[in-house]
Amino acid sequence: MAWPAGVPEGGEPRQRLHPLSPALHGAKSLVVVIAGLSWSTLSRVGFGWFAAMVAVLALGATVLALVSWYNTGYHVVGRELRVHEGLLWRRTRAIPLERLQAVEVVRPLLAQLTGLAELRLEVVGGGKTEAPLAYLTVADAAALRARLLALAAGAGAVPATPEPEAVPGAAPAPAATGRPLHAVRNKDLLVSQLLTPQAFLLPFGVAFVLAQFFSEGSTSFIAVASTLTAMAGVLLQPIRRVLDDWAFRIARDDEVLRIRNGLLETRAQTVPLNRVQTVGVTWPLLWRVKGWLRLRLEVAGYSAGESDDRNRPDRLLPVGDLPTGESIVTEVLPGVRLAALPLTPPPPRARWLNPLSRARLGAVLTDEVFAVRSGLLTRQVTLVPYARIQSVRLVQGPVQRRLGLATVHADTAGGAGAAAQDRDLAEARTLAAELTARAHTARLGT
Template identity: 30%
Template sequence: MSSPAVTDAGHGLADGEWHRLHPASPLLRGGLVLLGVLGFIIANLRERVIDVFLVLVAPGGDEGFPGSPDGDDWAGDPIDAIVANGLVGWALVAVAVVLVVLIVGFWLSWRMHTFRVTHEAVEVRSGILFRSHRSARLDRVQGINVSRPVFARLFGTAKLDISVAGQSGNVQLAYLGSAAADRLRGDVLRLASGIRSQRAAAPAAASVGDDHLALGGMPAGADAATGVPAAGGVPGGIPPGTRAGALVGRRMEEFLAPELDPGLAPPESVVHLPAGRVVASTLLGGATVWFAIIAVVIAVGLSTGAFWVLFTFVPAAIGLVSYVWSRITKSLRYSIAGTPDGVRIGHGLLSTANQTIPPGRVHAVEATQWLLWRAFGWWSVRINLAGQSLSGNNEQVQRTLVLPVGTIADVHRVLGLLLPDAAAAVDPLVDAGLTGGGGDAGFTQPPRRAAWLRPFSWRRTGWASAAGIVLVRRGVLLRRLVLVPLARMQSVAIEVGPVRRALGLAALRVHTVAGPVTAVVPVVARSEADAAFERLAHEAVVRAAGDHSERWGASAHAS
């Protein structure tokens, strides 16, 4: 059975042809683990390796040597059996065979792992013995994430992760050349937006012949997927003697380049985080409180002679320190801005990542303020995206955090980027939703009897709606403001238990896709809940019928 031809080089990866990943992909995906295991084995057997070498070099001088096969030090050891039976040569042959099998396996996995981008979907084929073929429809793309782990950056590569609606539906291309990943991200977003080849061809044609691209660059005539010069080619006209220097220079530029290309967005729309604020906000977070508690427990345990706490709480303290350090490093060099393809979010110090969220993909937004942040006026912003939930890995959960810590002014700017069509109408309600209480600025207020269920937060609890956005505020120790576009609301529900029924109250819940954000008004008058149910259900249908954000580029081009 014949298979479609696979292209190793070319000027573009969104041409409908099958392409391969970067040649270093097998090493970056699984080879690093193998190298780590080999390093661990060698480090633990280094003395035995030296002993074997001495036995082979000086066969008659091993008597009385502590590590000689005649001693008891090697009893029951596999190396003892190999040396004692004269199987050292065969053992070396076996190691060489294993290495050859691994190298061939890595090469086959690279040859068999191909992808292509058409006008309808991104398809990936992989597997040697068991083949898989995954397809992601472009009209269901929820976001594209380009991550560059620190070791992958040494090879000039990046991982492209395309998020689509539905659980476990993401398509991952690990790894591509760094510049090729940025270019492919732009091509996929243009195709997903509904802009066809006649408009996308212009920037592609203009880029042909350029020596470098934004965010690192790719030499002219290089492989489109890897960024490596084609056979016989000279990168950018650089003489062969200076290729190594040019390569090192490009890698340094990639390490220092910002995750957001300054030319993609006006400077006034970009939100940056000062490093001091990132560190201070992390140290004032909940993890630090738990660390203080654990430290007190360890101190009390040691003072009372309960040394067992060292085996239980010390690992927990180490884990918390690692978590705090990870939060700090992932929030450094943070930027968020609006670009023609959507909202671009970049962050990271050594391992970096940038995420692009196309218009109309945000299902819910939540601004939260932890009690210890209140004196500084700091807030964080999370979102719900289709296909990403709290049950995913740490990398997917991190993508739901679009503003680690910012001021109220930063929250306004981020909401303007995430909900651009309703920003002007919603903006007057945001301040009241963040810090207000009662019935100010159009927010409803539950009746006084709600204090029986929410004695401290009933005055702050409330909801409002404007321009197709429903706003829900609640919480005292942890203030929350949730915004849900009605065009992407899944359903609305009223919850009435026996206690609420006796008090004439109800809970109003607005359902969205699974994620860290939940929109629920815990206490509201029953009559108000019934009216809100009818209003939101009707408006959601109207807003969804008029929403065409799945092809945002085609709509903008037509207008």
């Protein structure tokens, strides 16, 4: 929907969000309002006054959402996305597209029911998601995503063909564009979340609580409700992961990854391969019985910007076996063989600092990446391409100085990077110098 105030700087009219956006924001506000009004309020004022209070507050929230929508617009100027918003205090955000790391098309449940979508941008050094444009039609969101990615890559402003999206009541959408890499079976996803400490220990916790109730005769409503609330809290994280990773599919389209996942809230994520900072491989303790692992990628702006793990769209493979993990890692980091990494442990004297996990620590410089292994119960391997290393640090604590050890850190843009723990001091100095040289050479070659 075009902005009515003519054509601004840049030769392109500002665009408004979809006209249904205020209604969706108002519906979300209504849920918050009802949740905020306690049952004690209902008992004091009665149902009629309670409904009137909810209606007035919901109407106010809808009016504010409508005013916000009327004064919000966006357009592309050169190689920037500019977002204009505000009524009393006008604000314009200019987002340089060369800093663009990833673009997501997210469809919460209400958006799915109305055929709309939300566009989220992740940029280098962003403290949170930039310019969440909520809401656009699915076609507009896909076209804008393709255009922004093309501009970020310097390929011009011609948008790619939008990917088809599923709309409730319509025929199933075709498969995602690009070459399919893997589709996670929902059965494996469910089993993987049953093999978590929360689900594994839940029956023991329930049995203990029930034994306490029956032994003490405490079966009041409050006690039962508290128990059910505690059980729901324990199971919340596995349930969220199942909902978030449902129907997980990953494909490669030239030099970008296309990732789709979600049940109640669907996500269509596009990540340029040259923006991947690190790849993390995790073997949870209970998963090792099935030979499963999990892959995560680090894109600048995600890990540091989102405190809630489920809001970080960094999933590369929620669950899979070693051959599947190796094939996906090879797509992201060509030449890296996950099962053949010649990782070497720190010297034996490092056992004074890591008495149980020393044998599980390891580090190696391959031709393609800096690889680090850590973890005792949950084993992890972090892979860092040399071109993504921003700085190299050699750190010694007081105990490490006495033992002649040091830790070498390879820092990436906006992320944790990787650290080779408790290496021999002479080896650590050589490792830091070699990392610095390889990072410099790799950046010159990109």
